[in-house]
Amino acid sequence: MLHLRPVGEQDQAFLLRVYASTRADEIAQTGWSEAQAEAFVRMQFAAQQQHYRSHEADADFAIIDIDGVPAGRLYVARRPERIHVIDIAILPPWRGRGHATALLRQLLAEGERAALPVSIHVEIHNRAQRLYARLGFQEVSSAGLYRLMEWRAGAAPTPQP
Secondary structure: OEEEEEOOHHHHHHHHHHHHHHHHHHHHOOOOOHHHHHHHHHHHHHHHHHHHHHHOOOOEEEEEEEOOEEEEEEEEEEOOOOEEEEEEEEOHHHOOOOHHHHHHHHHHHHHHHHOOOEEEEEEOOOOHHHHHHHOOOEEEEEEOOEEEEEEOOOOOOOOOO
16 A cells, blocks of 8 residues: 655654665766765765755655555655645556556656646756656756656646657
């Protein structure tokens, strides 16, 4: 069973592990020692958390529980003009099983009910773009390493090869 619960102070070590899993492929290519990689991940995680908390203070920060086991995170900002997915990440053992799809579909249904678009920033090399496109997200802008993708009720999904 998929369940969301608010992030608590006791979740910081888990959230660090989730963050590390999102950077593992990139870090594996650096040739860093385990200590160097860990220091980098801790620094980047702290910076990300600080950024999210200072720029998205009123957002919903949730732990994704699957069958009572913490499996990921979902951060969502609900704004008057849109629902913005700040971050969604699931640990590798639970990836590819439809959990992110189910959560995103819930947000799309919420957007449809509220007549609001749903948006997400995604790194240009992130494989999750295929998932977002299948769900009907379309690229609306690009800056540096990120694309802004947006879903609007009634918009046709972009065909994918």
